[in-house]
Amino acid sequence: MASQSFIWNLAKTYFTAGLIGLTVSDRYASFMAVRGFSMSPTFNPHDKKTSGIVLDDYVLVEKLCLEKYKFSQGDVVVFRSPTNYKQKNVKRITALPGDWIHLSSFDTVKIPKGHCWVEGDNAACSEDSRSHGPIPLGLICGRITHVVWPPQRIGRVDGKITEEGTLPL
């Protein structure tokens, strides 16, 4: 009988901890693994010297920005893919609503109200707004602020756009 109440208490503790953990990770901050090389060298830098196993970077995603949906140019965000709602993508915001984007020498696009233009830092292998157009800000589910793994690259993620990206006019 004592072990039954012990197990019940343990189950209650784990359930409570799970609820609190879920609430904190939904509303405040959580950790996430970044897969793929579309954000090289910011995440998963593709170094020719390190051959063999490439491990994912782990990052800190903050959810407080979802209160006001106020983002700035250069923010790295996590968003649900517009073509597949189950998949989450990580890209950098390069233009905000109202900005004009130069797609090529003769093509310009105005970012509509409530949308933004996202691009991967590694322009060569990144599926982003250049293929599917501007995304609604409502798809965003967090902003990446720090890299937490591997230890040699722990630090703040900077908010600068590389020169190769399409900068707004």
Added chain:
Amino acid sequence: MGMETLKRLTPFVKESFHQTLRVLKFFCCLHVTNTYICTPAYLVGPSMLPTLTEGNIVLAERITTRLGKIESGDVVLVRSPDNPRKIVTKRVKGVEGDVVSYLLEPSTSDEQMSTVVPKGHVWVEGDNAYCSHDSRQFGPIPYALLHARIFFKVWPPKDLSSIGNKVPYI
């Protein structure tokens, strides 16, 4: 002196800690229920007349949207593509791959337009075609913008009913 006050305060500190924990647990339960199971909503605007009107309180479940089982005809809460801080109520008229036809100017002409809903998107329209800002203006929206599916109307009490796939006739 210090030790005595500390000993006297300990039960108060313990009690306040337990109460705070209880409030925290309640808040977390509320958050998890609202985000993963079911949430109430207070509706504004005339775009879903005659099905729903301003002042209605409805229950919306969050399971169908998460599982990807939203079908044509469901009344849903969606995050507006024009303003991510606003959640609007609309009816799904087409899912990915469907062909949707709609009137360009419902009050003046009979001219129709047809489009195919792209992959990963849905077409939403308000039941009140004359007064609704929906996919006819902002185009198909990504599935991930769907927030919840309305299944029951609870206020006003005389209108207690479940909300289904059919637009009610007046």
